[in-house]
Amino acid sequence: MIPPQFDYISPQTLPEALTLLGNNPDAKVLAGGHSLIPMLKFRLATPTLLVDIGRLAGLSYIREEDGWLKIGALTVESAIDKSSLIHSKYPLLSDAARMIADPIVRNKATVGGNLAHADPANDHPAVMLAYGAEIVVTGVAGPKTIPITEFFVGPFTPAISHAELLTEIRIPAHKPGDGGSYIKIERKVGDYATAGVAVQLHVTADGTCDKIGLALTNLGLTPIHCVAAMAALTGTKLTDADLKHAVALAAEVAEPQDDYRGTEEYKRSLVRTITTRAIKAALVRAKA
Amino acid sequence: MTETPINGLGSSMKRKEDVRFIQGKGRYIEDINIPGQIWMDIVRSPYAHAKIKNIDTTAAAKIPGVLGFITGKDLDKYGLAWMPTLMSDKQMVLPIDTVKYQAQEVVAVLATDRYSAADGVAAVVVDYEPLPVVVDPFKALLPGATKVRDDKESNHIWHWETGDREATDAIIKTAHTVVREKIYIPRIHVASIETCGCVAQWDSINKHLTMYMTTQAPHVIRTVIALVTGHLGLSEENIRVVSPDIGGGFGGKVPVYPGYVIAIAASVLLGKPVKWIEDRSENLQADSFARDYHMDAELAADKDGRITALRIKTIADHGYTDASANPSKYPAGMFSVCTGSYDYATAFTEADAAYTNKPPGGVAYRCSFRVTEAVHAIERMVDIMAHERGEDPADFRFRNFIKKEQFPYKSALGWEFDSGDYHKALRLAMDMIGYEDLRKEQLEKRARGELMGIGISSFTEIVGAGPSKDFDILGIKMFDSAEIRIHPTGKAIARFGTKSQGQGHETTYAQIIAQELGIPAEHIKIEEGDTDTAPYGLGTYASRSTPTAGAAAAMSARKIREKARKIAAHLLEAAEEDLVWDTNKFYVKGTPGKSKTIQELAFAAYTNYPQGMEAGLENSFYYDPPNLTFPFGSYICVVDIDRGTGKVAIRRFVAIDDCGTRINPMIIEGQVHGGLTMGFAPAMMEQMQYDENGNLYGGTLMDYLVPTAVESPRWEVGETTTPSPHHPIGAKGVGESPTVGAPPAFVNAVVDAMWHLGVRHIDIPMTPDKVWGLLKKHGAALEE
Amino acid sequence: MSTHNVTISINGTPVSANVPARLLLVHFIRENAGQTGTHCGCDTTSCGACTVQINGTPVKSCTVLTVQADGAELTTVEGLANKDGSLHALQEGFTSCHGLHCGFCTPGMLMTSAALIKENPDPTEDEIRWGISGNLCRCTGYNNIVKSVQYAAAKLRGVDPSTVVDVPSLRK
Known part of the structure; x- marks a missing residue:
């Protein structure tokens, strides 16, 4: 399978990249390329120009700073997977990074690309919704911060205009009592989720959940933020009864469709099952 | 210097072929480049059934590098638009006016390189008029169904039956217990990691064609090319087919795909070597499939739990043409081995095949022509019967197995099973896995609401095609061949009509010859795949290489040894009958010190042979097997089912295989592991699904679910050894046994876990959503 | 379509060429550098037959543009053996x-x-x-x-x- 013809340019600086994008409305951004290049090979995308941001310096990092975990957009998934900081303090992200695509793809695929593609089947969107993350988007006017809840405008449509680039992801920094978990039911390694759920919660010293984020992967046209379930669980001790009530709310907002991964009924039931399991796993971690 | 070991039968010597593969020096089809070659790429139909109204190549012709196009109308001028199939049907090379399945070839684009060829494909505009699509074989066979083929009276291809219909009906009507189940084995695809391809090189001066191609049967291909193109002046002596290293075959590289024929035509028309390498989607969408059998099976037993009769009715979906690469004389291949490992006298089976708007094929998936379907049916039915009777499936099997002393055993449907010891294999599998303890654990778990299952499959394979009473290809009997030449220094080269695709022929054939002649296997070079040099043979598939070419190797080596005996008699001044063969030398009976090694005799064959004898030490042997071989085994699988997700975890899988005499245990273990994963894959993950418009879901490896190392279970293997009485070294073949035998073990385990809930059967693949659906239906799904 | 001069070290030997932007790295390795040990099996980053190491990291070369690897050090199976020629x-x-x-x-x-x-x-x-x-x-x-x-x-x-x-x- 062979990509169509296109021009290619590899800017050395961010302003240069932004100018190129501004001047070429038909251009596509190439980062890790592991979503874009297969699309090119199937000729599902036929851009005239690829702007390769892969050589931009200073966009690959993982650090805690100013109350945030900051991740540079060009950070590859395997760097997340292998980061001891993330492994020890951000188990939700760590779980997800291990389930994205396969280990070799993760060496090229970037966190920024995964989010900017805004594919509801991708894993990071739900993870970032659960975290209550912020996305830094940079245009010629400089960077701006977008709450993750406003980032997924529609299917494959992020809140990034053509002449902007996603440059950083910010996750609220870990504090004691935080716990998270990502459960993805997939048919095999490398598959998109049949259903996925991301949970991030905080429990107080007396075991009350005072904050929880809950979101679903590949169960709708955009990642699903389970707001009602989150509200129902906030302030509870996450007992079985609390969970039973809340996961039903989560299953209600899911918009699964019958497909080759399973029926609508099966997927809705999976939401209940894996949400329960993910919350329990997150709770164990929060109390650890 | 240490002496080079002989490494005959039973030695786990490392494979000789590995040296190149581990260093990136294998030579696969894509590695072959001929100076001046051009590339071919193919425009394919997006529709499963459509009339081609117009083909417009104007825009494509303007693309730099694009050299030309070939359509069905172009081929028709040379009588090449259609080609015959092995099943006496016909198949389009390129369509003249209608396409019959999605991804069917429509136009070939020739270009200077693969990038330009792909651009050309994207720029060809084809105007289609969609036609009604037939995807369901049951509907296809209803009166008044839309016809897939205009040249046929209906969608019914053939009816085949064997056994005693009336006697079977009578027993089933009055039997103490009868169980019945509808069992579907879906369409699957071999998906070898290397796709198919070729380089066709036509030499117009010498009227000579060299065809490098991914084929498991190069000699047959040469003959087919000669027959199909004979009217154009291609003559068999001027056709050379070369099959280089093959990146996995499993039956998918037996058929003659249209792409090969178009490449030959293109090379002739353009006068340049033409290279064609399929991409993965083309491979999955258009190349030969396997299975697609809808079986309705009934098994009868008496009050003592003895099987009395089997009846199976099958509807087979063959796609738009019957192009099954099945060389047997029976349209359903070896399906009549469906009576299984059990002793009963009465059976009847019948099958009807249907045309549908899907690609053709039928038997390509590491299986000897419908044996997987047969084994699945009997091993499922036996398990259902045992459960129905409320007894342990192992006990039921032990009671009904053919006994060791009954071999050779004439099966109810006419096969002569050569040898076996089924009780021993199952007992060993049970001991290895700790069967009785597992049953106890299962009861405890069930009491707690946990679902654990144990599944057995005690299969009998039928391989080594085959005896000429049962097989031929275009009338050519299914022998295979070996040609051995011993060099003056006592080293050897041997050539075969088969073609390894990973089975390790370069090693195992050398070991067979080493055993017979005492020449170290390391010093025996094995060659296959070049029709100019190798003796004629029918190729490698159906686990036939060891049963046929392996036998030829032993027989040919024995002929050489007999000539060596004459030379030894001459050198030792002894009578031939006084010479005794020992490992690698002849000695004079009673005087072991008076001896000549094979190396000395080889040298003498060129330097000091008896007067009147021909010089040299070589032989070629064509082995036409007197019977098929019947490898067997017993597998036990343990599963745990997650009631919340429907996910089946394979906790353990023990496989006992009996492939007769073991040539290289390391290679046999490897074949068993690989075969098991190819049994696991369709049981749990893989299938080709079509929607009502004939669109394939699963046209890439993103959706056609080939297992990774994470899904594939960790295999535990063991063996019994029951040599074949009719094979020169007692070997039976092993590559396909696990793929054939494993699927029912998985299904039996999953059903065993859920029988008490009321579940009787699950069709493969047992995907989580399907298992969960059954749990839900029977009130056992856990909604947390 | 733009073309680009690239120099990529393959198993320690620099290989330079002027390549079209869309040339896939696997084809550069196999055809420009003549190292045919790296195979192509699926086109969709599913099979990994094309895996090579770019600066020590394994990557599926069927889903990388040659231009993306300009200046990189590649190791393919042909470069896996030890420096003294013995097998890895x-x-x-x-x-x-x-x-x-x-x-x-x-x-x-x-x-x-x-x-x-x-x-x-x-x-x-x-x-x-x-x-x-x-x-x-x-x-x-x-x-x-x-x-x-x-x-x-x-x-x-x-x-x-x-x-x-x-x-x-x-x-x-």
């Missing part, structure tokens, strides 16, 4: 443990495994299975690939592989 422990492991049948996935498996054991010198069976799960093998059923990697890891740790893996060729 993994190459020895794969042949001792029968970790290959047809050989088509083997170069990719080797390049993935080489990075795996470099990072994790004593991987568990589970870690190996997860580590090679981006590489498909259709022949072996993976049991012996796992053992091959264990063999190599043991050897590189200075441990006798036959004490770590049980395969017929090593049974005494």
Whole structure:
């Protein structure tokens, strides 16, 4: 399978990249390329120009700073997977990074690309919704911060205009009592989720959940933020009864469709099952 | 210097072929480049059934590098638009006016390189008029169904039956217990990691064609090319087919795909070597499939739990043409081995095949022509019967197995099973896995609401095609061949009509010859795949290489040894009958010190042979097997089912295989592991699904679910050894046994876990959503 | 379509060419550099037969543009053997443990495994299975690939592989 013809340019600086994008409305951004290049090979995308941001310096990092975990957009998934900081303090992200695509793809695929593609089947969107993350988007006017809840405008449509680039992801920094978990039911390694759920919660010293984020992967046209379930669980001790009530709310907002991964009924039931399991796993971690 | 070991039968010597593969020096089809070659790429139909109204190549012709196009109308001028199939049907090379399945070839684009060829494909505009699509074989066979083929009276291809219909009906009507189940084995695809391809090189001066191609049967291909193109002046002596290293075959590289024929035509028309390498989607969408059998099976037993009769009715979906690469004389291949490992006298089976708007094929998936379907049916039915009777499936099997002393055993449907010891294999599998303890654990778990299952499959394979009473290809009997030449220094080269695709022929054939002649296997070079040099043979598939070419190797080596005996008699001044063969030398009976090694005799064959004898030490042997071989085994699988997700975890899988005499245990273990994963894959993950418009879901490896190392279970293997009485070294073949035998073990385990809930059967693949659906239906799904 | 001058070191030898923007790295390796050990099996980053190391990291070269790798150091299966020409422990492991049948996935498996054991010198069976799960093998059923990697890891740790893996060729 062979990509169509296109021009290619590899800017050395961010302003240069932004100018190129501004001047070429038909251009596509190439980062890790592991979503874009297969699309090119199937000729599902036929851009005239690829702007390769892969050589931009200073966009690959993982650090805690100013109350945030900051991740540079060009950070590859395997760097997340292998980061001891993330492994020890951000188990939700760590779980997800291990389930994205396969280990070799993760060496090229970037966190920024995964989010900017805004594919509801991708894993990071739900993870970032659960975290209550912020996305830094940079245009010629400089960077701006977008709450993750406003980032997924529609299917494959992020809140990034053509002449902007996603440059950083910010996750609220870990504090004691935080716990998270990502459960993805997939048919095999490398598959998109049949259903996925991301949970991030905080429990107080007396075991009350005072904050929880809950979101679903590949169960709708955009990642699903389970707001009602989150509200129902906030302030509870996450007992079985609390969970039973809340996961039903989560299953209600899911918009699964019958497909080759399973029926609508099966997927809705999976939401209940894996949400329960993910919350329990997150709770164990929060109390650890 | 240490002496080079002989490494005959039973030695786990490392494979000789590995040296190149581990260093990136294998030579696969894509590695072959001929100076001046051009590339071919193919425009394919997006529709499963459509009339081609117009083909417009104007825009494509303007693309730099694009050299030309070939359509069905172009081929028709040379009588090449259609080609015959092995099943006496016909198949389009390129369509003249209608396409019959999605991804069917429509136009070939020739270009200077693969990038330009792909651009050309994207720029060809084809105007289609969609036609009604037939995807369901049951509907296809209803009166008044839309016809897939205009040249046929209906969608019914053939009816085949064997056994005693009336006697079977009578027993089933009055039997103490009868169980019945509808069992579907879906369409699957071999998906070898290397796709198919070729380089066709036509030499117009010498009227000579060299065809490098991914084929498991190069000699047959040469003959087919000669027959199909004979009217154009291609003559068999001027056709050379070369099959280089093959990146996995499993039956998918037996058929003659249209792409090969178009490449030959293109090379002739353009006068340049033409290279064609399929991409993965083309491979999955258009190349030969396997299975697609809808079986309705009934098994009868008496009050003592003895099987009395089997009846199976099958509807087979063959796609738009019957192009099954099945060389047997029976349209359903070896399906009549469906009576299984059990002793009963009465059976009847019948099958009807249907045309549908899907690609053709039928038997390509590491299986000897419908044996997987047969084994699945009997091993499922036996398990259902045992459960129905409320007894342990192992006990039921032990009671009904053919006994060791009954071999050779004439099966109810006419096969002569050569040898076996089924009780021993199952007992060993049970001991290895700790069967009785597992049953106890299962009861405890069930009491707690946990679902654990144990599944057995005690299969009998039928391989080594085959005896000429049962097989031929275009009338050519299914022998295979070996040609051995011993060099003056006592080293050897041997050539075969088969073609390894990973089975390790370069090693195992050398070991067979080493055993017979005492020449170290390391010093025996094995060659296959070049029709100019190798003796004629029918190729490698159906686990036939060891049963046929392996036998030829032993027989040919024995002929050489007999000539060596004459030379030894001459050198030792002894009578031939006084010479005794020992490992690698002849000695004079009673005087072991008076001896000549094979190396000395080889040298003498060129330097000091008896007067009147021909010089040299070589032989070629064509082995036409007197019977098929019947490898067997017993597998036990343990599963745990997650009631919340429907996910089946394979906790353990023990496989006992009996492939007769073991040539290289390391290679046999490897074949068993690989075969098991190819049994696991369709049981749990893989299938080709079509929607009502004939669109394939699963046209890439993103959706056609080939297992990774994470899904594939960790295999535990063991063996019994029951040599074949009719094979020169007692070997039976092993590559396909696990793929054939494993699927029912998985299904039996999953059903065993859920029988008490009321579940009787699950069709493969047992995907989580399907298992969960059954749990839900029977009130056992856990909604947390 | 733009073309670009690239220089890519392949197994220590710089290979320069003017290439079109869309040229896939796997084709550059196979056709421009003539190193045909790297194979192409699927087009969708599913099979991993095209895995090579870019600056030491395994990557699927069918989904990388040649221009993206300009200036990089590539290692392919042809560059895996030790500097003295002896086989890499993994190459020895794969042949001792029968970790290959047809050989088509083997170069990719080797390049993935080489990075795996470099990072994790004593991987568990589970870690190996997860580590090679981006590489498909259709022949072996993976049991012996796992053992091959264990063999190599043991050897590189200075441990006798036959004490770590049980395969017929090593049974005494």
